Amino acid sequence: MRVALDAMGGDYAPHEIIKGAVQAARTLGVTVCFVGDEAAIRRELGEYAEGASFSYEIVPAGQVVTFHDHPSEVLRTRKDSSLYKAIRSVADGKCDAIVSAGNTGAQMAISLFVLGRIQGVLRPGLIGAIPSTTGEPFYCMDVGAVADWTPENIVQFARMGQVYCSLVTGKKAPTVGLLNIGEEAEKGSRQVVEAHELLAASIPSFVGNVEPKEAFRHAADVVVSDGYTGNIFLKTIESTAEVLFGMMKAALGSSLKSKIGGALARSSLRGVKDRLDYSQYGGVPLLGVKGISIVCHGRSDAAAIYHAIRVAKTISDQGLVTRLEALWK
Amino acid sequence: MRVALDAMGGDYAPHEIIKGAVQAARTLGVTVCFVGDEAAIRRELGEYAEGASFSYEIVPAGQVVTFHDHPSEVLRTRKDSSLYKAIRSVADGKCDAIVSAGNTGAQMAISLFVLGRIQGVLRPGLIGAIPSTTGEPFYCMDVGAVADWTPENIVQFARMGQVYCSLVTGKKAPTVGLLNIGEEAEKGSRQVVEAHELLAASIPSFVGNVEPKEAFRHAADVVVSDGYTGNIFLKTIESTAEVLFGMMKAALGSSLKSKIGGALARSSLRGVKDRLDYSQYGGVPLLGVKGISIVCHGRSDAAAIYHAIRVAKTISDQGLVTRLEALWK
Numbered sequence: 336m337r338v339a340l341d342a343m344g345g346d347y348a349p350h351e352i353i354k355g356a357v358q359a360a361r362t363l364g365v366t367v368c369f370v371g372d373e374a375a376i377r378r379e380l381g382e383y384a385e386g387a388s389f390s391y392e393i394v395p396a397g398q399v400v401t402f403h404d405h406p407s408e409v410l411r412t413r414k415d416s417s418l419y420k421a422i423r424s425v426a427d428g429k430c431d432a433i434v435s436a437g438n439t440g441a442q443m444a445i446s447l448f449v450l451g452r453i454q455g456v457l458r459p460g461l462i463g464a465i466p467s468t469t470g471e472p473f474y475c476m477d478v479g480a481v482a483d484w485t486p487e488n489i490v491q492f493a494r495m496g497q498v499y500c501s502l503v504t505g506k507k508a509p510t511v512g513l514l515n516i517g518e519e520a521e522k523g524s525r526q527v528v529e530a531h532e533l534l535a536a537s538i539p540s541f542v543g544n545v546e547p548k549e550a551f552r553h554a555a556d557v558v559v560s561d562g563y564t565g566n567i568f569l570k571t572i573e574s575t576a577e578v579l580f581g582m583m584k585a586a587l588g589s590s591l592k593s594k595i596g597g598a599l600a601r602s603s604l605r606g607v608k609d610r611l612d613y614s615q616y617g618g619v620p621l622l623g624v625k626g627i628s629i630v631c632h633g634r635s636d637a638a639a640i641y642h643a644i645r646v647a648k649t650i651s652d653q654g655l656v657t658r659l660e661a662l663w664k
Numbered sequence: 665m666r667v668a669l670d671a672m673g674g675d676y677a678p679h680e681i682i683k684g685a686v687q688a689a690r691t692l693g694v695t696v697c698f699v700g701d702e703a704a705i706r707r708e709l710g711e712y713a714e715g716a717s718f719s720y721e722i723v724p725a726g727q728v729v730t731f732h733d734h735p736s737e738v739l740r741t742r743k744d745s746s747l748y749k750a751i752r753s754v755a756d757g758k759c760d761a762i763v764s765a766g767n768t769g770a771q772m773a774i775s776l777f778v779l780g781r782i783q784g785v786l787r788p789g790l791i792g793a794i795p796s797t798t799g800e801p802f803y804c805m806d807v808g809a810v811a812d813w814t815p816e817n818i819v820q821f822a823r824m825g826q827v828y829c830s831l832v833t834g835k836k837a838p839t840v841g842l843l844n845i846g847e848e849a850e851k852g853s854r855q856v857v858e859a860h861e862l863l864a865a866s867i868p869s870f871v872g873n874v875e876p877k878e879a880f881r882h883a884a885d886v887v888v889s890d891g892y893t894g895n896i897f898l899k900t901i902e903s904t905a906e907v908l909f910g911m912m913k914a915a916l917g918s919s920l921k922s923k924i925g926g927a928l929a930r931s932s933l934r935g936v937k938d939r940l941d942y943s944q945y946g947g948v949p950l951l952g953v954k955g956i957s958i959v960c961h962g963r964s965d966a967a968a969i970y971h972a973i974r975v976a977k978t979i980s981d982q983g984l985v986t987r988l989e990a991l992w993k
Contacts, residue, residue: 468911482852482856516811516895523811527892548902563856564892567843571876571900573877574876575900575908579908583933595928596925596929599922599924600926606915607912611908611911
């Protein structure tokens with residue numbers, strides 16, 4: 336399995352990005368195509384000259400996409416960028432998946448344009464894993480691709496989400512819930528109510544509306560929503576946790592007593608932080624395009640990239656795209 | 665100032681509800697009209713026979729609205745309920761505000777029907793205070809009333825939110841931000857983009873889009889959104905915090921070392937929990953109706969009720985309704 340890695344995308348590129356990819360290449364047996372500034376990549380790879388060998392290739396790219404670049408602008412003027420060329424290599428059949436921690440909007444636009452939509456898919460969407468209290472994550476789709484939506488989009492997210500969830504968890508018939516502000520079928524906007532009706536009519540394992548509280552209790556394996564709400568949901572979880580940990584850290588440093596207490600409890604508290612750490616779930620795949628395109632958080636570190644490649648391998652080995660295509664055949 | 669209290673609404677009614685109201689009556693000098701089952705109210709009030717006297721009245725009500733009752737059903741068949749009669753007393757000019765921890769949907773419906781809309785208001789909305797990292801809360805509107813919305817609704821939420829925020833904080837020109845999934849003006853659904861344009865054109869202190877992360881950093885005094893998204897936002901914050909504290913508690917109990925650490929750090933960690941405690945901000949007023957109607961969380965304890973009455977007094981003393989009416993004159 337060959338993965339195209341956008342070596343230049345992300346807050347900690349190229350160092351952490353390449354570090355994570357090397358780890359994946361060494362332990363998972365994947366071949367990594369490092370796409371980006373050749374000199375920078377060679378410099379980073381120099382660090383791994385010793386130790387276990389691994390399979391890789393370098394694909395030079397002269398341009399870089401920044402977080403401020405507008406997707407449409409990127410599509411027109413950045414065809415020599417690491418992001419574009421990495422996605423191109425999947426479209427050309429040279430790689431099986433692309434992983435980037437760069438500009439999400441640009442990655443979605445290029446993936447859609449260069450890989451194309453799977454026949455029958457109205458709008459591709461992003462699926463993200465979110466930790467639950469049971470220890471097993473649930474999968475939320477769409478977490479940011481489709482802000483203008485129809486109930487049909489939501490049903491497609493449910494069906495694609497089920498396929499993805501069953502590939503990564505091994506579950507036979509993952510349950511589906513609709514993110515909503517109450518459990519009653521008539522809750523939410525008219526459009527949300529229509530989505531509920533359509534889900535109830537077309538997804539046998541639909542469990543109904545799921546409020547955030549219930550989602551965290553793993554009320555459903557796959558929680559569907561439009562991309563605007565899903566993105567607010569994901570970002571709110573992330574921000575709330577960040578704020579809380581920040582306050583906690585400040586509070587533990589506020590007195591000698593709490594400092595000692597904090598030191599004793601540190602490993603337990605770190606365990607909580609780790610459990611909530613998204614990076615272990617391996618990025619956010621864009622489902623519905625003809626290829627595997629995994630969007631990673633801009634702040635991805637080596638571990639996050641490693642896990643994204645791990646997930647890319649899992650879903651590639653199991654033929655994700657073929658399985659999604661089969662949904663509309 | 666006279667406040668009508670739905671003594672029967674809430675998970676901990678009537679005990680905690682009445683306890684909080686007695687505290688408010690004693691320390692804030694308000695008169696409380698306890699509306700509900702007379703025998704139950706008298707029994708509870710027996711506990712406060714000793715101690716400082718306070719001003720109150722009992723308004724008997726034979727029915728109770730439960731959390732499962734449908735708002736339209738309540739409007740038709742529960743005119744003798746504590747919730748209905750409490751709101752009625754405001755419409756009749758006998759009380760200045762109504763506070764309930766009961767069925768939110770029913771409270772909104774009855775408030776709208778019995779108190780009526782302020783002239784010019786398209787849709788009343790709920791405004792909630794949310795803790796920020798600066799220590800000063802921000803105000804989010806709408807957090808659950810209007811799921812089907814127009815950009816004009818959002819501008820009205822901004823204007824009403826500013827009035828409310830200035831009354832409770834003393835700020836002259838509170839800033840307004842639009843809850844969104846990115847800072848750029850073109851982010852979000854078409855409708856959200858339109859709301860952005862309308863806000864930019866009509867609210868001088870509009871600061872633009874605010875992502876959840878920025879909202880927590882108090883990027884704006886008032887954060888506006890539609891009621892569906894605002895409700896997901898509020899519930900996600902609440903649930904994430906709950907999940908985190910739950911995990912933390914379990915982690916601190918997991919070993920002797922962390923137990924000791926937890927005990928030493930307890931007061932500091934409790935401080936964090938207290939800072940995130942919504943109840944101190946005093947419920948969620950429904951702005952846009954001709955009267956003060958404060959919705960409290962179903963799980964409100966005495967402190968939450970006390971603070972809701974405190975806020976009711978503040979905004980009543982400063983003529984909230986008159987000020988909101990002035991916006992459309």
